[in-house]
Amino acid sequence: MESEKLEEDEQIEESPEDQPELDPAAYLEALLQKARQAMRPLSSVSTVVKNKALFAMAAGLEEQSEQLLVANAQDLEAFAEKQGNQALADRLTLTPERITEMANGIRTIAALRDPVGESLGLRQLPNGMQVGRIRVPIGVIGIVYESRPNVTADAAALCLKSGNVCVLRGGSEAIHSNTAIAEILSTTAQQAGIPDGAISFIERTERETVIDLLKQDAFIDLIIPRGGGSLMETVTTHATIPVIKHDKGVCHIFVDADADLDMARKICFNAKVQRPSTCNAVETLLVHQSVARPLLEELGKQLVEAKVEIRGCRKTCSLVPEAQPASEDDYGQEFLSLIVSIKVVKDIDQAMAHIERYGSCHTEAIVTKNYSRAMRFLREVDASAVMVNASTRLNDGYQFGLGAEIGISTTRIHARGPMGLEDLTCAKYIVQGAGQIRE
Amino acid sequence: MESEKLEEDEQIEESPEDQPELDPAAYLEALLQKARQAMRPLSSVSTVVKNKALFAMAAGLEEQSEQLLVANAQDLEAFAEKQGNQALADRLTLTPERITEMANGIRTIAALRDPVGESLGLRQLPNGMQVGRIRVPIGVIGIVYESRPNVTADAAALCLKSGNVCVLRGGSEAIHSNTAIAEILSTTAQQAGIPDGAISFIERTERETVIDLLKQDAFIDLIIPRGGGSLMETVTTHATIPVIKHDKGVCHIFVDADADLDMARKICFNAKVQRPSTCNAVETLLVHQSVARPLLEELGKQLVEAKVEIRGCRKTCSLVPEAQPASEDDYGQEFLSLIVSIKVVKDIDQAMAHIERYGSCHTEAIVTKNYSRAMRFLREVDASAVMVNASTRLNDGYQFGLGAEIGISTTRIHARGPMGLEDLTCAKYIVQGAGQIRE
Numbered sequence: 019m020e021s022e023k024l025e026e027d028e029q030i031e032e033s034p035e036d037q038p039e040l041d042p043a044a045y046l047e048a049l050l051q052k053a054r055q056a057m058r059p060l061s062s063v064s065t066v067v068k069n070k071a072l073f074a075m076a077a078g079l080e081e082q083s084e085q086l087l088v089a090n091a092q093d094l095e096a097f098a099e100k101q102g103n104q105a106l107a108d109r110l111t112l113t114p115e116r117i118t119e120m121a122n123g124i125r126t127i128a129a130l131r132d133p134v135g136e137s138l139g140l141r142q143l144p145n146g147m148q149v150g151r152i153r154v155p156i157g158v159i160g161i162v163y164e165s166r167p168n169v170t171a172d173a174a175a176l177c178l179k180s181g182n183v184c185v186l187r188g189g190s191e192a193i194h195s196n197t198a199i200a201e202i203l204s205t206t207a208q209q210a211g212i213p214d215g216a217i218s219f220i221e222r223t224e225r226e227t228v229i230d231l232l233k234q235d236a237f238i239d240l241i242i243p244r245g246g247g248s249l250m251e252t253v254t255t256h257a258t259i260p261v262i263k264h265d266k267g268v269c270h271i272f273v274d275a276d277a278d279l280d281m282a283r284k285i286c287f288n289a290k291v292q293r294p295s296t297c298n299a300v301e302t303l304l305v306h307q308s309v310a311r312p313l314l315e316e317l318g319k320q321l322v323e324a325k326v327e328i329r330g331c332r333k334t335c336s337l338v339p340e341a342q343p344a345s346e347d348d349y350g351q352e353f354l355s356l357i358v359s360i361k362v363v364k365d366i367d368q369a370m371a372h373i374e375r376y377g378s379c380h381t382e383a384i385v386t387k388n389y390s391r392a393m394r395f396l397r398e399v400d401a402s403a404v405m406v407n408a409s410t411r412l413n414d415g416y417q418f419g420l421g422a423e424i425g426i427s428t429t430r431i432h433a434r435g436p437m438g439l440e441d442l443t444c445a446k447y448i449v450q451g452a453g454q455i456r457e
Numbered sequence: 458m459e460s461e462k463l464e465e466d467e468q469i470e471e472s473p474e475d476q477p478e479l480d481p482a483a484y485l486e487a488l489l490q491k492a493r494q495a496m497r498p499l500s501s502v503s504t505v506v507k508n509k510a511l512f513a514m515a516a517g518l519e520e521q522s523e524q525l526l527v528a529n530a531q532d533l534e535a536f537a538e539k540q541g542n543q544a545l546a547d548r549l550t551l552t553p554e555r556i557t558e559m560a561n562g563i564r565t566i567a568a569l570r571d572p573v574g575e576s577l578g579l580r581q582l583p584n585g586m587q588v589g590r591i592r593v594p595i596g597v598i599g600i601v602y603e604s605r606p607n608v609t610a611d612a613a614a615l616c617l618k619s620g621n622v623c624v625l626r627g628g629s630e631a632i633h634s635n636t637a638i639a640e641i642l643s644t645t646a647q648q649a650g651i652p653d654g655a656i657s658f659i660e661r662t663e664r665e666t667v668i669d670l671l672k673q674d675a676f677i678d679l680i681i682p683r684g685g686g687s688l689m690e691t692v693t694t695h696a697t698i699p700v701i702k703h704d705k706g707v708c709h710i711f712v713d714a715d716a717d718l719d720m721a722r723k724i725c726f727n728a729k730v731q732r733p734s735t736c737n738a739v740e741t742l743l744v745h746q747s748v749a750r751p752l753l754e755e756l757g758k759q760l761v762e763a764k765v766e767i768r769g770c771r772k773t774c775s776l777v778p779e780a781q782p783a784s785e786d787d788y789g790q791e792f793l794s795l796i797v798s799i800k801v802v803k804d805i806d807q808a809m810a811h812i813e814r815y816g817s818c819h820t821e822a823i824v825t826k827n828y829s830r831a832m833r834f835l836r837e838v839d840a841s842a843v844m845v846n847a848s849t850r851l852n853d854g855y856q857f858g859l860g861a862e863i864g865i866s867t868t869r870i871h872a873r874g875p876m877g878l879e880d881l882t883c884a885k886y887i888v889q890g891a892g893q894i895r896e
Contacts, residue, residue: 058813062837141858147847149857154839156869235693239869254674254697260870261699281892288894374497383888396887398501400593408586408890417895418588418886419580430595430678431699432871435886447857447874448835449822451847453720455727456856 042227049218050185050237053158056215057183061155063212065132071210072128072175076121078206079171079199083117089198090167097191105295109166110192120171120199123422127175130421133440134181140448147454151445155181157239159442160231161424162253164189164245170199174217176424178207180442183216185238187231189245190223197221225252232257242437244425262432264425266352267297267380269410272369272395273313274386275306281407282309282385283317288409289383291324295354297426298381298413302349303360304369307333310362314338326356333362350376366391373399380428381405381413402428402435481666488624488657489676492597495622495654500594502620502651504571510649511567511614515560517645518610518638522556528637529606536630544734548605549631559610559638562861566614569860572879573620579887586893590884594620596678598881599670600863601692603628603684609638613656615863617646619881622655624677626670628684629662636660664691671696681876683864701871703864705791706736706819708849711808711834712752713825714745720846721748721824722756727848728822729797730763736865737820737852740791741798743808746772749801753777765795772801789815805830812838819867820844820852841867841874 040048079086090112097107133153140150159182161173170186177184188196200219208214220227232241235258243253244264253261271289273282289300305313310333318338321328328334329348330341341360348359349372363369366384373382383405384395392406403413413435415423420438427433433441479487518525529551536546572592579589598621600612609627616623627635639658647653659666671680674697682692683703692700710728712721728739744752749772757777760767767773768787769780780799787798788811802808805823812821822844823834831845842852852874854862859877866872872880 058839061839143856143858147851258693260868262870278892284892284894292895392889396889400497400500401885403886403888405888406890407892408888409894411895412586412888412890412893413886414895417582419582429699430883431701434883444869444873446840447842447852449842449844449847449851450831450835451845451851453717453723453846454851455723455848456731456850456853 052215056213265428491654704867
């Protein structure tokens with residue numbers, strides 16, 4: 019579930035109507051105190067109870083789908099009044115089918131192995147002391163997101179399964195839907211034996227509340243922001259809590275001189291068209307000059323047919339009649355839509371230099387049959403995932419076999435790339451001694 | 458090498474004399490640009506070349522020990538003028554023996570296995586795509602420290618071995634020594650084939666420079682602060698870069714009813730006295746009421762003989778004549794000196810509640826022969842290291858077999874506890890496909 023992103027100007031809006039009566043700071047503090055109090059009890063809840071709670075949460079969403087649809091209608095009405103665009107309205111919309119999907123997503127997470135308590139090896143040291151590490155929950159995780167309402171369910175389920183308290187703060191455009199989902203999840207979880215506060219949802223939508231949240235290092239151990247550039251900027255500037263960003267993807271595919279051109283076309287087309295609003299969709303194709311004509315003449319037609327707008331270098335424009343000349347801004351841009359920039363390059367060095375300059379270290383791919391260039395690309399390109407002969411769209415927790423993911427991390431520490439259940443844990447050292455002291 | 462810490466008021470001093478001529482911001486930017494440029498070339502330097510450079514660095518320090526001693530004398534003179542305390546002066550002092558130790562520390566790091574390039578497993582997925590992860594350097598690491606000059610050598614060597622560029626910023630009290638050490642390391646490394654800028658040292662000692670450094674997320678990927686509370690506060694408040702803190706340790710030992718009392722006395726004594734200025738030294742002893750008398754009557758004498766000041770609860774004071782009554786402030790305090798607080802508790806629950814309330818999640822130990830209480834303590838206590846029947850002083854990279862460490866992380870993500878070479882890397886996903894696309 020790589021994050022889909024809203025446009026900059028649609029983020030973190032204020033909607034002062036319908037706010038609870040407490041002042042924002044007092045509201046947040048009360049909520050965080052309750053969340054923190056749930057941390058220790060939650061960390062020792064058994065897998066059996068956690069799974070029981072997850073199944074109850076899934077059933078709760080389905081059983082109360084009427085309520086969810088009513089809440090969702092309120093969001094859609096408000097969104098229509100603001101004349102938001104259709105693609106975003108569609109993403110915001112809940113249907114009975116989507117509620118079932120959301121519930122099944124939670125059931126999938128229930129079926130995954132619980133990472134908590136896993137031993138990461140135990141060694142006997144020369145002094146006879148046994149030292150090992152075991153996975154433990156991180157603690158309290160704040161998730162700030164702007165995406166579709168299903169993120170509320172996914173994030174709550176992943177945090178619960180990994181023994182973490184979650185503090186969720188969704189976008190104002192989905193506030194009624196998110197509030198209703200969170201209420202059902204929290205209530206059903208609690209009935210199944212999960213401590214009150216373990217699934218906490220912030221109902222306030224003022225921007226100050228987000229900024230205040232980012233500074234609560236006494237209560238929160240990790241902040242995961244999922245969204246667009248302005249959210250990332252806010253988080254970077256204000257957070258005093260460790261952050262794992264799920265930031266933008268400016269992804270490239272380099273089609274090498276020795277590429278299987280049919281494969282190259284399929285990969286490029288898939289990476290752009292299959293779901294262009296995601297962070298692992300390709301934004302720029304880099305094409306070796308020796309295969310530019312055979313590749314682009316046909317790929318150009320396919321892309322144009324799929325309504326992709328092509329912004330190309332001079333050579334590209336000469337091969338694809340519909341292409342418009344690319345400006346400097348068209349490189350390094352995350353279009354998140356059916357736009358692609360294409361540049362013909364001299365060789366792999368020029369391609370890798372372009373990626374280094376314009377890429378965001380998210381997902382980078384090469385299409386080639388040449389062994390040494392494939393290996394060089396894998397070794398030298400710096401990204402969360404580097405691929406040979408595969409679509410960038412495959413950089414994803416489900417596709418990589420992690421089962422589920424909270425998003426794709428663009429931070430270089432702790433978790434890089436798809437962030438699954440294991441990445442929602444940390445390790446603690448366990449020492450079993452027999453009286454050892456430091457000499 | 459768990460960090461030794463300066464007192465609050467001795468941190469990040471300004472010493473405006475002898476500053477280079479560039480204005481601080483321009484100086485820092487030039488330095489960071491050079492450091493960032495070294496990142497990509499350094500990441501692909503072979504282990505052989507890195508090791509050669511490390512041996513050259515070690516030899517360089519020994520060969521130029523005269524210069525180092527002259528520089529160190531300048532620091533000591535300035536320190537004496539400010540009437541700094543003797544313990545700190547001692548820590549600041551270089552001797553030919555300490556220079557040899559520093560050089561041997563670098564040689565030890567050269568002998569460790571290079572973590573870069575290590576495969577973390579490769580799996581074949583249902584669609585035939587092979588997905589694995591390999592360790593890569595994090596990138597550019599900023600290290601802000603206040604400790605002894607040897608940290609300059611340790612940090613530079615650990616970063617170099619793990620393929621990371623380091624940007625070092627030591628305390629003003631050791632500025633001449635650190636500058637001289639860094640100059641030798643950087644020059645000899647470069648002569649051995651390491652890119653210029655890979656070992657960067659900030660010669661400016663203004664506080665603004667640290668604050669400016671913490672905001673350079675375009676150039677630096679990770680900040681590791683090593684020092685006292687005021688440095689941690691500065692970093693938390695100002696950093697826009699991910700931070701792994703090496704913060705304080707308020708460590709406890711709980712002596713259970715079923716403890717081997719002779720073992721308990723040895724462990725408690727060692728944890729307090731062997732090196733009290735370290736973060737893994739014990740600060741508070743919690744003693745089960747049923748063994749308070751036999752344990753404390755003798756342990757009290759031993760501690761008093763070793764010049765330890767005891768601040769105890771009422772029961773403790775009744776058993777140890779030299780003990781003074783503990784105030785509330787004596788619990789949860791990191792004394793970093795020969796002071797210990799002692800509290801007699803009713804049972805393991807009261808002990809764990811005390812640890813949860815006053816501890817800093819650093820190192821916590823139980824002394825017991827009781828299996829179920831040992832397991833419960835290991836499972837329920839939240840700390841970077843939890844120990845049964847061993848001294849808290851053993852929570853250390855060397856002692857845990859990591860070979861060397863950059864410090865003991867108190868951050869809950871990425872690395873928790875002793876942070877060795879592996880923790881100075883991150884993973885990148887590698888995908889080897891045969892034309893796979895996202896369906």
